[in-house]
Amino acid sequence: MSKIAIKISTNAPFSKSLLPLRNHTGLGISVIKNKIENKDFFAETDANDIDDMENLKGLVDKLFKLGAAVKIFDSDEYGEGIFDYQEISYEEFSNNIDRLKEIAEELQDYDDALSEER
Template identity: 75%
Template sequence: MSKIAINISPNSPFNKCILLLRRYTGLGITEIKSKIENKDFFAETDANDLDNMENLKELVDNLLKLNANLKIFDSNEYGEGIFNYQEISYNEFINNINRLKEIMEELQDYDDATTDEV
């Protein structure tokens, strides 16, 4: 299972981002500040869950509007429980979401076609 996560640079405008991050993560201010200072991941989500990916996109877009310095990471599983994160661009992130939407649509079309046959 692949995951997507973000981290935020300590140079980001903390005061502007705090409410948005609290709303999305449910973490307290101290925890958020600690994650930013330690360059920990925020909002880690399943890369195959379209709803979660779109929510993460909304968070990323809002953080970018606030001039936050953030990085997006994609993981590839190379064994049970081991994830190796690699930084991806915003465009790659959007392409992942679009590809997931296309797959979901194709699966729905296939499901509709097989249902019609019965």
């Protein structure tokens, strides 16, 4: 299973990024501060879960508005190592979400067609 995660280096005051990070991750203030200082991953999510991906995109959008520098990473379990992360662009991230939505719609259409045949 592929995963998506983010890293944050904040250019804005730490306090501005704190609330959205806390709301999304449920982590404590000191843990969030340490993760930012150590450039650790935040908000790791399943890359095939549309709802989780859209929630993560909402967090990334909020952080961008607050002046945080956000890097998005994708893991590929079939890559060199399990969950070996590689940085992707915001555009690739958004395209992945759009692709997941299209696949879900196609599957729903297929299921609907099968139901009508019965």
